[in-house]
Amino acid sequence: GGLSAVKEKDLPRREELQKKLDKYLKGRSFFIFRADNRFRAGVCKFVNHRYFERVVLVMIICSSILLAVDNPHTEDGRSAAEKLIFEILDIFFTTVFTIEMILKMIAQGVFHPKTAYLRHTGWDVLDFCIVVSSYISFAADSLNISYLKTFRVLRALRPLRAIRRVQSMRLVVGALIRSLRSILNVLMVCLLIWMIFGIIGVVLFAGKFGSCNVDEAVLSVLRADAIKAIGGENVTVYYNAESQPYVIDQDNVTHTFSDKTLCNGTWMEADLSWKNADFTFDDLGQALMTLFVVASFEGWLTVMYQAVDATSIDMQPVRNAHTPAALFFIVFIIIGSFMFLNLFVSVIFINYHETKQRDSGFSNLNDNQIQYIEEIKLILRLKPKAVPPIPKTRFRRFFYRIVLHNAFTYFILIAIIINVLVMSMTFYDQPTDYGIVLEAMNVVFTILFDIEAVMKIIGLGPAVYFKDGWNIFDFVVSVGSTVELFLNFVDTSVLRVLRIQRMFRVFRATRVFRVTRGLSGFTELFRVVVVALPSMGSNASVLVLLLFCYAVLGVNLFGAVKIGEGGFDPYANFSDVLIAMMTLFRIITGEDWNQIMVNAMVQPPDCDPASNCGSILAPIYFISFVLVGQFVLMNLTLAAVVGKLIVVSIV
Structure with a gap:
């Protein structure tokens, strides 16, 4: 019976594998292996096995870790043994990915038929380009050809190979790619509007900054x-x-x-x-970059005041020389940012959701049917709670009626609110007597919440009590607060070293969250978060992958740029992958990203051209990252929450 159950469980996988064999085993691969060739069929089964994909995913993760550790700008400081280890690991991963590519070419064919390796999906083409770029990089290092060493930066794309092997990430990226045509159409309209403002800006402000x-x-x-x-x-x-x-x-x-x-x-x-000035209107390219900075609302006031102070070409600015120039920027922000940039984001929302519905199999359903399916998913995910059973003993029934009574619920809610107000009254260097009174009130509330937890455990029973996530949270907070209260009577010199008391004091602050339990509006928002978590997680994973790829690319491009006057800030640079990811996350929030871009373009005499100058590719790098990271992926996360909020409000 057990063996037959296992066979039935494996049946869908076998059927899926057979579909892939029928799909890929066509024509001749390498003009040698026919569709009925046993070796080719075996290779096709091997590369489409789920464990093969998992092993490749592990190799991608390991190679990504190598990319994070391998900083090309610190190679001269490595020992011979360290250099050898990095070279061996790089060759090993390149060999593994080459074997994977060749096996898939044998299974699917190279160019023919339509399901061939280089024609089936763009992901296979990406894999092929990454492997080829690795060999070009090896050749450049061996032959010492400097201009070919630029292919080394393409190694930063290796982590992108993980997308096709993680379904949730593949759905997000696939939906974005298939929405690309509509997105590009709106982007071209936005670019046209910006070009009009750019040309006007060149006429008005060229040479005046x-x-x-x-x-x-x-x-x-x-x-x-x-x-x-x-x-x-x-x-x-x-x-x-x-x-x-x-x-x-x-x-x-x-x-x-x-x-x-x-x-x-x-x-x-x-x-x-x-x-x-760092951002000018001296030509159309400079003007478009300046307008993008203005549209991102980071440092736009500086640009506007430079225009207001401008007098004539190559003349010293005079404060408030031409105040009406501010109208140019106000009109651009209203039209170019508020209207067309938000239109660009809206089109991303709409096309992304439509494409994701098609990928999820909802393309043949109308809006009401899709809404019904989403509501069923929501109900199944939220798992409505059953009414606790009435205890059999009189003692437990007494507490059961108390803890389920509305008056008891409101009493605890009022106590929590008062406790939060008391905690908010603490301040630095407060009088000793004042602190003693607050601490005494904290003791009272701690005992009260402990009594509440005990009453609920007795009345509802441990099994029912600990089934509720909120009850578990309340219990942990009560236990933590009680331990913190007990530690007040222990030798403080020991606690000061171990910092245990401060750690448990955090539980006291978490009582604030208990206020939200009694608010119906928060309960609805909490349901939205629960339902939206899978979509938010998918978008977040793609965002983290984007951060990592751009961080590796940034280390290769700007890792040697000077830190200090005229260069990068010590807290925002690309000296290693970790700091680069922190810098990029800062850029996503819009904080001073334009100045980081300027620092990445530092040129002589502010740097040494032989060692620590910036790159002319900096505008492409930073603007593309802001566009994809801030305007696209961050807004898709917001779209996921808004979409689920609509579903929850209907239910």
Whole structure:
């Protein structure tokens, strides 16, 4: 009986495998192996076995770990043994992926038929390109061909191979790819609108965002009224009310630097130089990049005020010289960002959900039928609670009636609210007597909540009580608070070393969450989170994978860029994969991402061109990441929550 049950369980897998064999075993692979060739059939069964895919997934994860550890900019500091280990591991993983590719080519064919390796899916083409780029990188290292070493950065795409082997991630990415045509159509419309504003910006502001600057490294403040000395006591630089620099020499003669020629041609010994702004409208490419920064709302005020202060081409800016210039940016934000950028996000929402419904088999169903299926899924997932059975003994029935009475529920809710208010009254350096009163009230509430837990366990019974997730949470909080209360009477010198008391004090703060249990609105939101977690998890996993790939790519591109003045911030750089991922997560939140991009483009004289300068690819890297990470994936997570909120509100 057990053997037949196992066979019945394996039957769907066998049927699925047979479908794949019928699908792939067509034509001749490598012009040698026919469709009925036993060797080819065996290879096809092997590569389509679930354990084969799992082994390949493990290899992808291990190779990704190697990418995270292998920093190309620290190779010179490695020992010979470390270099050999990295080379062997790189060759090993490349060999494994090559064998996988060849086996799949034998099973499916290379170019013919339509199900062949290089024609069936884009994922196979991606695998092929990654393997080929690895061999080109090996050849570049062996022959010392510098321009071919750029293929090494394509190794950052290796983790993307995991997407096709994880179904939830494959559904998300597949839906995005199939929505690409509609997304590109809207993106082209947005780009057209931005180009119009970009051309207008070039006409209005080209060459006007420069200013005469003094090298801050040689400045020293002489007086509080901002008089600064350069190069000696007889040469001083002043800034007038419009922030324009001028110099008074030893003969009391005033020299102004109102334009680029005077700034660069006079008083060079005073380290005066004409410097262009980080974001300008000098050409259409610069204008589009500046408008993208403005549309992201990060640093847009700086750009607008530079336009307001602009006077003429290569002339020193004057504060509030042209205030109406602000209208250009206000109109662009309303049209280019609020309208068309949000339209771009909306199209992503709609097409993503429609494509995901088709992938889930809902393409032949109408909206009401899809809604009905979602409601059934919601009901099954939430598992409605049954009414606790009435105890048989009089003693337990007494507590049963109390803990299920509305008055008891409201009493506990009021106690929780008062306890939260008491906890919020604590502050630094509070009076001793005040602290004693608060601590005494905390003891009272701790005992009260312990009594509540005991009464519920007696009245409902341990089996029923611990079936409810909220009851488990309440019990853990009560136990933790009681332990923390007990630790107050233990030798504090020991606890201070172990920090145990502080750890248990966290349980006291978690009582805040108990307030939400009695609020019906929060209960509905909690149901939304429970239902949306699978979709949010899928989107989050794709986002983490994107962060990792961009981090590896960023380390290869910007890992050597200087850290310090003119370069990266010590807390936001690409020196290793972990810091790079933290930097990229910061960029997703929109925090100062434009300045990080500027730092990644640092050029001489602010860096050494032989070792620590930036890359001209920085705008492509950062803008593409902001577009995909912030505007697409983060908004898809929001769309998943909103979609489930609609379903829950209907149910």
